[in-house]
Amino acid sequence: MDIISKAHAQGGAAGGGMEMIIMLVVFGLIFYFMIFRPQSKRVKEHKSLMSSLSKGDEVLTNGGLVGKIAKISAENDYVLLSLSEQSQVTIKKDFITAVLPKGSIQSL
Numbered sequence: 417m418d419i420i421s422k423a424h425a426q427g428g429a430a431g432g433g434m435e436m437i438i439m440l441v442v443f444g445l446i447f448y449f450m451i452f453r454p455q456s457k458r459v460k461e462h463k464s465l466m467s468s469l470s471k472g473d474e475v476l477t478n479g480g481l482v483g484k485i486a487k488i489s490a491e492n493d494y495v496l497l498s499l500s501e502q503s504q505v506t507i508k509k510d511f512i513t514a515v516l517p518k519g520s521i522q523s524l
Contacts, residue, residue: 436497437521445492465512465515466509466510466512467513467516468507468515469485469495469509469512470485470488471485471486471487471488471493472484472485473485473490473515473516474515474516474517474518474521475497475512475513475514475516476512476514476516477497477507477511477512477513477514478512478513479495479511481499481505481507482499482516482520482521482524483498483499483505483521484497484498484521485497485498486498486504488509493508493509493510494506494508494509495507495508495509495512496505
């Protein structure tokens with residue numbers, strides 16, 4: 417009994433609880449500013465990119481394909497991408513990573 421009352425008198429349990437709460441709040445703030453906020457910013461930028469796509473834009477896909485948009489489907493999220501005069505590919509809009517400046521395909 418004597419050991420327990422001495423440990424309790426030193427405040428071992430009372431101070432630890434508040435320190436734990438402060439540490440959890442600090443970790444929560446680090447998580448928000450390092451992970452959640454940048455990710456939501458990238459998602460917002462990608463959505464604005466998807467809404468600004470139009471026929472004739474030269475784009476780059478996740479797979480590394482570079483082509484010109486030949487047709488955008490209004491009812492679903494698919495795009496007809498013209499890779500050359502003879503070949504066309506249908507892809508989802510989500511796989512477009514960047515809109516390239518006009519004339520980029522000719523310079524390749």
